[in-house]
Amino acid sequence: MPLIDIGANLTHDSFDHDRDAVLQRAREAGVVQMVITGASREHSPMALALAQRHPGELFATAGVHPHHASDYTTECDGELRALHAHPEVVAVGECGLDYFRDFSPRPAQRRAFEQQLQIGVDTGKPLFLHQRDAHADFVAMMRNFEGRLGPAVVHCFTGTREELFECLDQDWYIGITGWLCDERRGQHLRELVRHIPANRLMIETDAPYLLPRTVKPAPSHRRNEPMYLAHIVEELARDRGEDVAITAAQTTATARAFFRLPH
Template identity: 80%
Template sequence: MPLIDIGANLTHDSFDRDRDAVLERARAAGVGRIVITGASREHSPKALALAQAHPDFLSATAGVHPHHAAEYTDECDAELRALHTHPEVVAVGECGLDYFRDFSPRPAQRRAFERQLQIAAENGKPLFLHQRDAHDDFMAIMREFDGRLGAAVVHCFTGSRKELFDYLDRDWHIGITGWLCDERRGAHLRELVPNIPAHRLMVETDAPYLLPRTLRPMPKDRRNEPAFLPHIVEGLARDRGEDVAVTAAATAAAARALFRLPD
């Protein structure tokens, strides 16, 4: 069954030189669909344009990452709402809170997050969520929208056991990246992934970031790309104690259901 990469930053300038080749390598590796992450006022329209250029292979999200929360104006909100009128845009986000880097002031992060949750509450699309070192505030804001939101996936999960079970208790989905393949930072994650129900589990590369450290041979430029998604799935299957085909099928089915993707 073709894999689905639920999060790849294909509008990143590192792909400008060979984006078509990157897509072909992904297809050849068994990736059947990629959801391009829209994470800023600049890149969300680019994600939509790419998805429209490759409708059989690409979908997009549209949102503003907490790093860019300071750019979230009324005009930005209107632009996002316009992007979400397109069927190729399948989720609201990447949105959330990031207190690890604080590239935008925390009050601005919270405001931008709330405004994007309002968009999701109105249009019914699933959420593509980001949370780092901000769990309590993140959960408090999400609770303010109880009963008004649809499905959600916590993208690039790297958190604690408590965080994982808080998310699962809310019936959210979990996105796993090549962080799992990092023997330094990913050991705790390897112990946690067996707890994720198959119908809540998804995989993503977060390309060009988070190149799996166990990948061989390593690309010379250290750039991650969707063609490496099978390597992540293999590691995930190993840590869950199941056949790779089982993990591949489950993650693809979960992604199709959440994002309402075509078969």
Template identity: 75%
Template sequence: MELIDIGANLTHDSFDRDRDAVIQAARAVGVAQMVVTGASREHSPMALELALQYPGMLFATAGVHPHHAVEYTEECDAEMRALQAHAEVVAVGECGLDYFRDFSPRPAQRKAFERQLQIAVDTGKPVFLHQRDAHADFMAIMKQFDGQLSRAVVHCFTATREALYDYLDQDWYVGITGWLCDERRGRHLREMVKDIPADRLMVETDAPYLLPRTLQPMPKDRRNEPRFLPHIVEELARDRGITADQAATDSTRAARTFFGLPALPG
């Protein structure tokens, strides 16, 4: 089983003590490549630095999450554009809207989102999207860029069936995480994942967040890691009525297509 984790927050400080061991543990269970999420002015350069340390295995995104939208200045925009000049940075984002937390004012979120979508238009790179409790405004802003974006993935999808169909109608990709394994909040996803075309479905851990609740045994520190991606794939495969190997093959092919990742030698 060869897997690609399309969203791992490996720059998070919970990995500072054992980051290399975490990466090697993921590789040992078949997670061949990972996309390190850049979600702020501080962490996007760190994501690139990490990708440079693991050529061919780690790649990065560069962007500003809506939680950090207030930091999106002209200087920040220039920094994000400079990061996108690196081949190891394979997507713009994580960017989007989050009205659930409202850690940044909504007008600031919308402005930062629009600025980053313009970077994606200008560079031709795909966008790595976040949306929570902001579907109407999210779709309205994306519509402003209709036909201009190369590819888009709604990462860590947890929303409604209506939202899923809206995304699929736009030919966007969808990222599924361990939220699928949460019997309290993710039960609705069990049926919905059957509707996602295989060539637009990708998998991710969003580590260190969203530890799958069906994982046994649970790690004592409750930290999610890329090495748990096979567990998510097994759950996803069961819900889609296919083998885990098929789910792995499909999601890996979709990820390579979306991010333009190289196949591993041999």
């Protein structure tokens, strides 16, 4: 049951002491390929370097998360464009808007997002997108680039039914994480995932964040890692009323096509 994790923050310092072991546990759990998230000026080059050490297995994104939008300068834009010259970098992002935390001012978030959407236009690469509590502005900005962008995935979707259908109406893809397994705030996703077409659905851990709360026994350190993708796909299949092998095969095929990954 080969799986692809489309979003893992493996450059996070919590993996510095056992990254090779984390990768091996993922392989043993059926994860055959991963896309390593680049979400800042610091970590995007690290994601590329990690992908280059594991050719054909690991790939990278390059972008600046809205939390770090204040760091997005002309020099930063040039650095990202240089990273996108490498074939291991398969998507633009993580980029978007986050009005829940507002770690960067909203005007700075919008400027950084717009500049990264332009990188998407110029490179033709897929987009790896973040949106939290900013749906209206997010959709409006994406529509400003309508007809010029490649495929886009709304990573770690946690929104409402209305937001889901608006994303699907735009032909965007949906990334589902272990948020699905959180009885406190993800319960609504249990019903919503039934409505995502198989050719628009992908799975991710967002490790080390969002450890599925239904994993038993829970690890004492509470760190998520890619091996738990197998648990997420099982929960997702149950909620979609599908055999887990079907959900696994479909999400893997969709991810390979979206990111243009080799078999």
